[in-house]
Amino acid sequence: MAKHETPMLDQLESGPWPSFVSDLKAQAEKRAKNEEGINFQIPVDVVDDLLGVLELSYKHGRTHWKHGGIVGVFGYGGGVIGRYCDQPQQFPGVAHFHTMRVAQPGGKFYTTDYLRQICDIWDMRGSGITNMHGSTGDIIFLGTTTPQLEEVFFELTHNMNQDLGGSGSNLRTPADCIGQARCEYACYDTQDLCYDLTQEYQDELHRPAFPYKFKFKFDGCPNCCVASIARSDLSFIGTWKDDIKIDQEAVQAYIGGELPPNAGAHSGRDWGKFDIQKEVIDRCPTECMWMDGKTLKIDNRECTRCMHCINVMPRALRIGDERGLSILAGAKAPILDGAQMGTLIVPFIEAEAPYTKIKEEVIEPIWDWWMEEGKNRERLGELMKRQGLQRVIEVLGVDPDPRMVQEPRHNPYIFWKEEEVEGGFDRDINEFRKYHQR
Amino acid sequence: MAFVSSGYNPEKPMENRITDIGPRKYDEFYPPVIAKNKGKWLYHEYLQPGVLVHVAESGDEVYTVRCGGARLMSTGLIREICEIADKHCGGHVRWTTRNNVEFMVDDKSKVQPLLDDLAGRKFAGGSFKFPVGGTGAGVSNIVHTQGWIHCHTPATDASGPVKAVMDEVFADFQNHRMPAHVRVSLACCLNMCGAVHCSDIAILGYHRKPPMLDHEYLDKMCEIPLAIASCPTAAIKPAKVEIGGQKLNSVAVNNDRCMYCGNCYTMCPSMPLADTEGDGIVIMAGGKVSNRITAPKFSKVVVAFIPNEAPRWPTTAKTIKNMIEVYAADARKYERFGEWAERIGWERFFDKCKLDFSHHLIDDFRDPAYYTWRQTTQFKF
Ligand code: HEM
Ligand code: HEM
Ligand code: HEM
Ligand code: HEM
Numbered sequence: 101m102a103k104h105e106t107p108m109l110d111q112l113e114s115g116p117w118p119s120f121v122s123d124l125k126a127q128a129e130k131r132a133k134n135e136e137g138i139n140f141q142i143p144v145d146v147v148d149d150l151l152g153v154l155e156l157s158y159k160h161g162r163t164h165w166k167h168g169g170i171v172g173v174f175g176y177g178g179g180v181i182g183r184y185c186d187q188p189q190q191f192p193g194v195a196h197f198h199t200m201r202v203a204q205p206g207g208k209f210y211t212t213d214y215l216r217q218i219c220d221i222w223d224m225r226g227s228g229i230t231n232m233h234g235s236t237g238d239i240i241f242l243g244t245t246t247p248q249l250e251e252v253f254f255e256l257t258h259n260m261n262q263d264l265g266g267s268g269s270n271l272r273t274p275a276d277c278i279g280q281a282r283c284e285y286a287c288y289d290t291q292d293l294c295y296d297l298t299q300e301y302q303d304e305l306h307r308p309a310f311p312y313k314f315k316f317k318f319d320g321c322p323n324c325c326v327a328s329i330a331r332s333d334l335s336f337i338g339t340w341k342d343d344i345k346i347d348q349e350a351v352q353a354y355i356g357g358e359l360p361p362n363a364g365a366h367s368g369r370d371w372g373k374f375d376i377q378k379e380v381i382d383r384c385p386t387e388c389m390w391m392d393g394k395t396l397k398i399d400n401r402e403c404t405r406c407m408h409c410i411n412v413m414p415r416a417l418r419i420g421d422e423r424g425l426s427i428l429a430g431a432k433a434p435i436l437d438g439a440q441m442g443t444l445i446v447p448f449i450e451a452e453a454p455y456t457k458i459k460e461e462v463i464e465p466i467w468d469w470w471m472e473e474g475k476n477r478e479r480l481g482e483l484m485k486r487q488g489l490q491r492v493i494e495v496l497g498v499d500p501d502p503r504m505v506q507e508p509r510h511n512p513y514i515f516w517k518e519e520e521v522e523g524g525f526d527r528d529i530n531e532f533r534k535y536h537q538r
Numbered sequence: 539m540a541f542v543s544s545g546y547n548p549e550k551p552m553e554n555r556i557t558d559i560g561p562r563k564y565d566e567f568y569p570p571v572i573a574k575n576k577g578k579w580l581y582h583e584y585l586q587p588g589v590l591v592h593v594a595e596s597g598d599e600v601y602t603v604r605c606g607g608a609r610l611m612s613t614g615l616i617r618e619i620c621e622i623a624d625k626h627c628g629g630h631v632r633w634t635t636r637n638n639v640e641f642m643v644d645d646k647s648k649v650q651p652l653l654d655d656l657a658g659r660k661f662a663g664g665s666f667k668f669p670v671g672g673t674g675a676g677v678s679n680i681v682h683t684q685g686w687i688h689c690h691t692p693a694t695d696a697s698g699p700v701k702a703v704m705d706e707v708f709a710d711f712q713n714h715r716m717p718a719h720v721r722v723s724l725a726c727c728l729n730m731c732g733a734v735h736c737s738d739i740a741i742l743g744y745h746r747k748p749p750m751l752d753h754e755y756l757d758k759m760c761e762i763p764l765a766i767a768s769c770p771t772a773a774i775k776p777a778k779v780e781i782g783g784q785k786l787n788s789v790a791v792n793n794d795r796c797m798y799c800g801n802c803y804t805m806c807p808s809m810p811l812a813d814t815e816g817d818g819i820v821i822m823a824g825g826k827v828s829n830r831i832t833a834p835k836f837s838k839v840v841v842a843f844i845p846n847e848a849p850r851w852p853t854t855a856k857t858i859k860n861m862i863e864v865y866a867a868d869a870r871k872y873e874r875f876g877e878w879a880e881r882i883g884w885e886r887f888f889d890k891c892k893l894d895f896s897h898h899l900i901d902d903f904r905d906p907a908y909y910t911w912r913q914t915t916q917f918k919f
């Protein structure tokens with residue numbers, strides 16, 4: 101018997117999409133039966149009470165979680181999001197309902213051994229409810245009590261060689277696309293760079309030392325499967341410098357209809373016979389492709405590596421061999437002064453381990469600047485707006501590059517450095533008046 | 539429920555403490571065929587919605603079956619995923635950046651048994667546990683947030699509306715009939731944890747009433763300058779109030795300048811603003827993150843308000859379904875939602891989708907708002 105009536109949530113059990121309500125109910129029942137004889141360290145009916153409080157929120161149209169909650173583990177300044185129910189008498193099972201962020205492996209590949217170990221810990225010491233995964237990337241353990249936090253942390257670190265993720269004003273958990281593990285477009289090893297930087301900057305991740313949060317994300321190519329350009333303060337996007345590789349025979353196979361365009365992604369509808377002119381050449385944003393008789397030609401100097409032609413004909417066109425990545429900075433959600441996507445600050449940099457140049461010439465100078473100049477709760481993107489892209493260029497010690505702008509400014513409110521102007525700014529009005537009477 | 543120690547000694551908290559070890563290394567978990575062929579993949583193909591094959595230089599193949607996941611999931615369900623992965627995939631499984639689950643096998647003959655097994659698994663209420671799909675030009679999983687399950691600042695729920703919308707567009711999770719892929723996302727407040735600002739279609743929780751002020755507690759609970767600095771429109775100023783004859787430091791909110799973003803509440807627990815009738819949903823459209831053909835785009839606000847209609851948010855689900863249908867019928871092959879809307883013009887977009895255009899949709903936030911108005915005589919009647 102369910103502990104609380106949930107008439108509204110019950111309506112979310114029908115329909116084809118996996119129902120979180122059915123899953124939660126099954127979990128509540130499983131805990132009540134406890135066939136494995138688990139020595140539950142938080143209330144057995146935690147999931148019943150979660151359903152109960154959610155039903156109440158559905159009735160009121162308002163959340164029933166109190167503001168904030170500062171809890172954690174010694175040694176770290178983040179990793180746990182504290183949460184307390186605002187109706188603890190009615191729902192004692194979720195009076196404490198803290199979230200723990202657990203650092204996920206690159207590409208989110210798992211073995212079942214690992215997942216079962218995670219589940220064993222969480223079944224005993226938490227609610228047995230998770231998010232797979234948080235939008236930043238972490239495995240989210242959803243709901244436990246304060247006294248269990250150190251116990252879970254001890255088990256994770258001692259028995260699983262596994263750390264917490266980030267929260268607060270620090271480096272958050274980095275995440276990557278599947279990259280070279282299973283994608284022919286990947287221009288560098290996203291998992292390796294992600295892992296390397298995560299390990300390198302563990303201190304910055306666990307102990308908030310920044311003006312605000314900071315995120316890294318790693319995309320293997322400009323398709324941006326982990327959306328780094330929109331969802332990370334520093335976005336690493338793979339690219340290449342030389343020519344797109346063309347297999348002319350395969351091009352003919354696409355034209356002849358033996359190979360499906362875009363790997364069959366449009367198979368649900370009849371779009372007519374593949375037309376290379378219409379679907380590839382005419383859609384190229386730079387108009388740098390053409391057919392020379394039966395040969396597909398690309399003027400690679402004019403190509404902006406948008407991926408369209410490669411996406412449409414993956415068996416005929418391949419990324420170049422001189423590979424690296426671009427770095428874009430400043431993406432953020434709207435609060436405070438508007439949403440931003442990443443701005444190109446490094447057009448091309450090599451991405452080979454140990455990634456020294458990326459660390460010493462980009463990440464650390466940017467951090468030094470932002471940690472010194474960033475105002476309280478000012479994201480990197482906002483500091484860039486306040487102090488200008490010119491400052492980023494100075495901080496990186498590079499030359500201004502037309503690639504860093506979409507277009508030159510159209511207002512003429514141009515600052516000059518005093519040393520750039522002959523004679524400097526120190527002038528004498530009396531000298532001027534000698535030639536220009538009042 | 540007797541306390542069981544993990545070995546941690548609360549008397550000596552720093553003793554035996556392991557820190558800064560980070561996540562486990564990615565390659566501990568690769569299936570053998572992935573480990574062997576990493577970085578040597580030649581091409582891929584979608585065999586059917588939800589099923590991919592990748593072919594390596596060595597000739598090796600890996601078949602991937604992608605299934606929808608509710609993201610919020612129990613250990614019971616994760617254990618079931620493990621059981622499937624043990625049975626079919628040598629104990630390997632992965633999750634995607636849109637929170638789908640992927641099972642991989644190294645031979646074509648193993649695909650059909652896996653598909654049959656997945657198709658047979660349903661929850662007690664009848665929904666599929668592992669619907670196969672989410673590939674190619676269709677509608678994949680909805681990236682979403684905490685909602686009323688765990689957050690204190692939401693204006694709507696996350697898991698509920700996502701379930702309602704996915705039920706409505708479910709056929710397109712399992713089909714490739716769209717002009718391009720359609721990414722839907724949801725955030726329950728405008729902190730936008732996730733991908734709302736850069737999705738083809740986005741659902742955003744929104745308030746419509748200024749915060750209430752808990753003057754009696756405000757100065758004790760909040761750092762007043764932080765609350766003041768948190769306001770994008772400078773609607774908050776410090777104030778002295780008198781309550782029960784007692785002079786208290788607090789804040790005053792100029793309701794005319796407040797646009798209910800809730801950021802002050804994030805900073806100050808004494809400024810709650812959630813409201814049954816006031817809160818609801820804003821719909822945005824036309825964003826993308828890939829650089830394919832056109833540059834990444836922000837999503838734009840196209841519906842200023844839909845009330846919260848728990849438990850199934852029918853108006854939200856129908857509005858989205860309708861937008862997807864109009865787009866599917868009108869857009870060209872490879873054209874993303876935002877590219878389509880920009881090509882036909884936003885005036886035509888509202889026309890075709892039969893959406894109201896109200897004053898709420900016109901940008902009025904600071905200097906950049908000007909650039910969103912129309913400085914040309916080019917428009918369609
Ligand atoms: C009992 C008092 C409070 C507790 C336990 C508490 C705890 C928390 C926690 C744990 C979070 C989530 C942090 C994260 O996402 O990493 C949070 C969010 C937040 N709280 Fe509170 N809080 C309290 C009062 C306050 C006060 C007094 C302020 C401001 C002066 C405040 C401002 C914030 C801010 C700024 C965030 C957003 C954090 C972010 O952007 O990541 N809170 N609170
Ligand atoms: C000895 C005193 C204090 C300690 C040790 C301390 C520690 C911390 C830590 C570790 C965090 C990060 C929590 C997380 O993971 O998100 C944090 C966040 C925060 N603390 Fe404190 N705190 C102290 C006093 C205060 C006071 C007095 C206030 C305000 C009146 C305050 C306001 C905040 C706020 C607003 C945040 C969230 C910041 C953000 O995420 O942007 N803290 N504090
Ligand atoms: C106060 C309560 C808050 C809660 C409970 C909360 C919760 C979360 C959670 C669970 C995630 C996923 C984390 C992960 O995967 O590790 C997340 C990500 C995110 N949060 Fe929050 N958050 C809060 C405050 C904020 C604030 C104040 C902002 C911005 C002003 C914000 C912006 C974001 C963004 C943009 C992401 C997604 C980043 C990405 O796409 O990777 N959140 N949040
Ligand atoms: C003593 C100072 C100035 C003098 C003598 C002057 C003189 C003129 C003259 C003779 C014209 C052409 C008018 C016509 O043919 O209809 C003109 C046009 C204009 N002036 Fe000035 N001007 C002065 C200051 C300014 C200032 C301070 C500004 C702007 C801040 C300005 C902006 C313009 C503009 C925008 C036009 C019109 C350009 C167009 O036709 O699009 N002028 N001015």
Ligand code: SF4
Nearest residue numbers: 277283286320321325
């Ligand atoms: S971002 Fe590029 S390399 Fe990474 S998975 Fe997507 S298509 Fe492949």
Ligand code: SF4
Nearest residue numbers: 384403404406407409
């Ligand atoms: S990658 Fe894009 S810009 Fe380059 S040739 Fe192909 S379609 Fe044109």
Ligand code: SF4
Nearest residue numbers: 684689692726727731
């Ligand atoms: S979007 Fe807003 S309400 Fe939703 S989880 Fe993030 S901070 Fe909380």
Ligand code: SF4
Nearest residue numbers: 769796797799800802
């Ligand atoms: S809700 Fe937003 S706009 Fe209104 S007072 Fe608070 S911070 Fe300012």
